[in-house]
Amino acid sequence: MNDAHITVIGWLAEDPHYTMTTNGTPFLSLRVGCTPRRFDRQTGRWQDQTPMFLTVNCWRNLADNVNASELRRGQPVVVTGRLRIREYVKDGQFRFSPEVEATTLGHDMTRGSAHFRPVQRGGAMTDDDRLEAQQANDRWALGGPRTESGPDASQDEGSTGDPWADGSQADRGDGTPGGADQEDGGDQGDPVDLRATAA
Template identity: 70%
Template sequence: MNEAHITVVGWVAAEPYYTVTAAGTPFLSLRVGCTPRRYDRQSGQWQDADTMFLTVNCWRGLADNVNASEFQRGHPVLVTGRLRVRQYERDGQWRFSAEVEATTVGHDLSRGTADFRPVQRGGAPTDGDRQEARDAADQWALTTPEEGPPQAA
């Protein structure tokens, strides 16, 4: 496959959003922030670069597992998956959204510990499920990283 697979090391930037689609497929979306650090030889200190925020989409068993693992804002995470860049129109302007369709998500164990419990897997998402995921992912564009997604009515 000629897809862009990436690994992201960062932290959970907002509380994860978990739902079950109309077709019954579990889905979880979370924001992950990454702040690269560079050593400045002139000042002799580490400098933070601009923070990048990505939307991470999890499906089926992975969504259930991330939800059960109680990821919270500020937790250090590792994410691997397929990079997706979507273009969409909102308020008459074209926008871009960087997303990762996750294949794995875990706590960064260089910064803490975890308690592993194995579980069972499920089936593939439908086109309707994917549309619900796009709609859910767009909610992040309406908020700042500190606010998190809008709450369901």
């Protein structure tokens, strides 16, 4: 099978949305923003480029575990998974939106620390938890799916800004914002820090 596998390093643009399918399969959706950076030889500094936003979908155990974790809007994350291009219609025109079917997801440990809690399969959720999730899913279904989930929605979410872009929260400990990025660049031509890289 030919698949495009991708790794995205960025931040949560919104809190995760957890729900259940009609057959009881756990499902979680979230938006991840990432800001590519390029080295400006004239200024000698790294410059932030236009932020990009991706929808990330998690299923089954991954959805349960992400929902039980303390992942919130603005936190740095790393996502790996399969890249999908979703087609949709808006204003009578066909449009395309990139999505990631996640295989792994977690905090970016270069930005902070986290506490890992192993779970026992079958005990990750109680019946009450599943009932509550199903009721939340029913309420979401009555309201209808978001129609602004395409690329245009990214522009709206871009107003939230990259919480790590200005370097105030991205100090790697060497006294310079994004120090690791500069080390990676070296002298090999124009160094580029790709916040989303396809494998």
